[in-house]
Amino acid sequence: MKKILFSIALAGMAFQLQGQELYMPRNIKQAYANGTRSITGAPGPNYWQNKGVYNVKVQVDDKTKLVTGTETIAYTNNSPDEMRGLIIRFVNNIHKPNAPRSNYASDDFLTTGLKITALSVNGEKIDAKSENWGTVGGVRLNKALSAKSVATITISWEYPLSKESGREGQLDPETFYVAYSYPRVSVYDDYNGWDMLPHTDGQEFYNDFNDYNFEISAPKNYVVWATGDFLNPEDVLQPEHLKRFKKSLKEDKIVHVATEAEMKAGKVTKQSDWNTWKFKADNITDFCFALSNHYVWDAASVQLKTKRASVQAAYNNGAKDFEQYTGWMRYSLKWYTDNWPGVEYPYPVMTAIQGFADMEYPMMINDSSIPNDFQDARLTADHEIAHTYFPFYMGINETRYAFMDEGWATTLEYLIGIDENGIEKAEQFYKNFRVDRYSKLVMTEVDQPIISMSSQVNGSGYGFNAYTKPSLAYLALKDYLGDALFKKALHHYMDNWNGKHPIPWDFFYSMNTGSGKDLNWFWNNWFFSNNYIDLKVTAATANGSNINISLDNMGGFAVPFDVVATLEDGSKEKTHFTPSVWESGSGKVNVTVSAKKKVTSIEINGGIFMDTTPADNTMQVK
Numbered sequence: 001m002k003k004i005l006f007s008i009a010l011a012g013m014a015f016q017l018q019g020q021e022l023y024m025p026r027n028i029k030q031a032y033a034n035g036t037r038s039i040t041g042a043p044g045p046n047y048w049q050n051k052g053v054y055n056v057k058v059q060v061d062d063k064t065k066l067v068t069g070t071e072t073i074a075y076t077n078n079s080p081d082e083m084r085g086l087i088i089r090f091v092n093n094i095h096k097p098n099a100p101r102s103n104y105a106s107d108d109f110l111t112t113g114l115k116i117t118a119l120s121v122n123g124e125k126i127d128a129k130s131e132n133w134g135t136v137g138g139v140r141l142n143k144a145l146s147a148k149s150v151a152t153i154t155i156s157w158e159y160p161l162s163k164e165s166g167r168e169g170q171l172d173p174e175t176f177y178v179a180y181s182y183p184r185v186s187v188y189d190d191y192n193g194w195d196m197l198p199h200t201d202g203q204e205f206y207n208d209f210n211d212y213n214f215e216i217s218a219p220k221n222y223v224v225w226a227t228g229d230f231l232n233p234e235d236v237l238q239p240e241h242l243k244r245f246k247k248s249l250k251e252d253k254i255v256h257v258a259t260e261a262e263m264k265a266g267k268v269t270k271q272s273d274w275n276t277w278k279f280k281a282d283n284i285t286d287f288c289f290a291l292s293n294h295y296v297w298d299a300a301s302v303q304l305k306t307k308r309a310s311v312q313a314a315y316n317n318g319a320k321d322f323e324q325y326t327g328w329m330r331y332s333l334k335w336y337t338d339n340w341p342g343v344e345y346p347y348p349v350m351t352a353i354q355g356f357a358d359m360e361y362p363m364m365i366n367d368s369s370i371p372n373d374f375q376d377a378r379l380t381a382d383h384e385i386a387h388t389y390f391p392f393y394m395g396i397n398e399t400r401y402a403f404m405d406e407g408w409a410t411t412l413e414y415l416i417g418i419d420e421n422g423i424e425k426a427e428q429f430y431k432n433f434r435v436d437r438y439s440k441l442v443m444t445e446v447d448q449p450i451i452s453m454s455s456q457v458n459g460s461g462y463g464f465n466a467y468t469k470p471s472l473a474y475l476a477l478k479d480y481l482g483d484a485l486f487k488k489a490l491h492h493y494m495d496n497w498n499g500k501h502p503i504p505w506d507f508f509y510s511m512n513t514g515s516g517k518d519l520n521w522f523w524n525n526w527f528f529s530n531n532y533i534d535l536k537v538t539a540a541t542a543n544g545s546n547i548n549i550s551l552d553n554m555g556g557f558a559v560p561f562d563v564v565a566t567l568e569d570g571s572k573e574k575t576h577f578t579p580s581v582w583e584s585g586s587g588k589v590n591v592t593v594s595a596k597k598k599v600t601s602i603e604i605n606g607g608i609f610m611d612t613t614p615a616d617n618t619m620q621v622k
Contacts, residue, residue: 020520023451023528027191028505036190037503041510042496048078049501050188052210059217059274060176060291065161067181073153075145075185083145085138086121086153087194088128090114091180093135094201095162095169100134102202102458108164114183118156121145130157135199136186155183166201167357167366168288175292177355177366182287184210187397189501197399202462203454204398204405205391207285209499216277218291221266223258225297225314225351226289227363228281236275241268248299249310254326258297260317268297281347281362283499285392288361290314290353298323302330304337305344315354319369321377325352328378332385332416340415341389342487343494350385360387360409375421375429379413382420386412394494395501402454402462403527404507407470410434414471414608430608438468439533439610447530451504472533472559472609473526479560480522480579481515489514521583522558531556534612540602540619547593547621549602558582559609563591568598574605 024032031037035046058069077083093099096113116130124142145151161176162169168179187195187208195206218224224236233242241258248255258268269275281287295314302309311329315322329352333345347363355366358380365384370377389412391398391405398405414434417426438446445461450469457465478486492514493507502510508523525531534555541548549563558579565573575593582589593602604617611617 020524022505022508022520022523024505028503031191032505034190037506039509041493041506041508041513043500043506047500048080048190050078050185050208051076052185052208053213054182054184054210054287055213056182056287057215057217058178058181060161060178060219060222062174062176062219062222062293065163065170065176066158067161067178068158069182070156071154071182073155073185075151075153077145077147077149077151077188079188079190080147081188081193082147083141083188085140086145086151087136087138087186087188087196088133088183089136089186089195089199090130090133090159090183091135091199091205092159092168093133094199096134098134100198100200102200106164109162109166109169111160111162114157114159116155116157116183118154120154122152136196153185157183165356167359171290171292171353171355175290175295177288177290177353177357179288179361179366180286181289187501191503195397195399197455199399202458203400203402205286206397206399207395209283209285209395211282212280212284212287214279214287214289216279216289216291217274218277219293220271220273220275221263221269221293222275222291223263223268223293223295223297223314224277224289224291225312225353225364226277226279227284227287227361228279229348231278231280232276236270236277238267238270245299248312249301249308251300252302252330254298254300256296257299257312260294260296263292263294263297284347284362285395286362288364290351290355290364290366295354296322298326300326300330302333304333307344307348309333309345309347310349312349312351313353314351315369319354320371321369321374322352322354324374324378325381328381329385331420332382335416335419336386336389336412339419340412340487341490341494343389343393343491345388346393347388350388352381358384360384360392362392363388375425378420379417379429382416383409383413386416389494393499394497395499397501397503399455400453401504402466403450403470404502404504406466407474410467410471411474414475427608431610434468434471435608435610438464439612442612447532449529450527469526472557475608476526476557476559476579477511477519477522480558481517485515521585522579525556525558525582525585529556532612533557533559533606533609535559535561535604535606536613536616537602537604537619540621542599542621545594545596547595547599547602549591549593551589551591551604553582553587553589555612556587557609559606561609562605562607563593564603564605565593565595565599566601566603567595568600571597 035044038044053074056071093113095111116128119128299312313325357366386409390408396404489511493510532555536552539550
């Protein structure tokens, strides 16, 4: 079909569109009309985003399990709008009994939540009434914050660490993962205004790029690991362990900075009743830390293109998989830098903490131990580290569009898995863990379009839309474009939106521009449809040395596939077809394969693109 170039006017702004148009919600259309975003995929000439500079002093009491803090935020309103109030986000209120949650909560998960003891804006005190807050609260300002101005916000607060750890909380009575630990200004953006969506412990997060300076007061003998640069190791570590830590910053080999016995014997930290650990991280979407008085501490570093990055692991003595983590992480940072996505790991450190969440944070991961399956354990680490790029490097709104980060982390996990385990094992793991259940589960929730807001789907609908289907889509596009062009387009998108807030249409249009191709047919097919994976062979006819094969795309997804021809001597020949065969949109295609000998039968094999009805994928040749 010949593609027709045409133009439309949208609120006075001319768009050049080729072929199919992409559905766009009204608020997204308005952002494009306002010039904050562009049909080229780049930020528009009027793009803006807000920013905070957070100076935080926080204390963790190992006896009371209370986190107490004071913060000063220099919040810049770069928007064109006047703000009569501020929306404050405190994710840890998910532990309050009356907070909305997507899952059952045990008694050990529940706490009293946030207590704000003081709040002021530009020196004027405000009664926050935080006892009525969920994970999102709000305050009305005595004086509106004008456009292009800066407000100074000061907050003092406390909250208890939950006994049952999820993404944060008590890993054991003397080990704490302290994430989402400070009240923050919620995102105010160009397409939704204030982000008011509550955190329900299902979907994930959306934060501004802020600068963080943290001073963390921890009891004697507690080591603190955190996001960002460790500023004062000399102030908190005893000489021998300071020497080991500094050595790790220059060493490829693993340095055992502290053993469990040394931690318990009080040989690691300075012997003050409290030690203050200082960390700094700029232009990052969040900050977290962990502390323990008995975890083993391993460290090393890896030379990347422009810097040497520290890798650290903290874990229970005897955790066999975590004993490997420092080496695994060195490999991951280097591999992701040099291969996929092929962008240098952007931060100075990556730290893994043995916990329960299998969860990513800027420069840190909180993983469960899988000591009896090193392949699974390592791929878990790979997946969480891959999130460095999506969402943290890119500032993605995970709450609304989880496929923009989880789909990519799943894809990168698969690609590095090929290198680590070989193609056969990588494909088998991906199929077993990601695709098999999707291919067999026939229900409405599974077929919801990927573009559906993640906050509006749950259960299987969320899981497949966030992880499986988008990952398959990205791999299908990689097959369609080829590795070189796919990477060029991906880098174009990442260059456009690093440090900013892309939405799906920014991704789609960036990939169009970066590849030099109109991919709207592909986006419509994979992201805006109720399609699934189901090919059917309807005819297979010999014509000399050629076999003419007719296929129906019953499910609709534009998937790659192999035609596997079985020859009369029992040998097999394979011919690959990319998703380009479905570009016309007809859903019916005829393909031809050639063979050296007589073909007795053919099979359509999608590999990781598992067919929901594989029984109709084979046929005897007539």
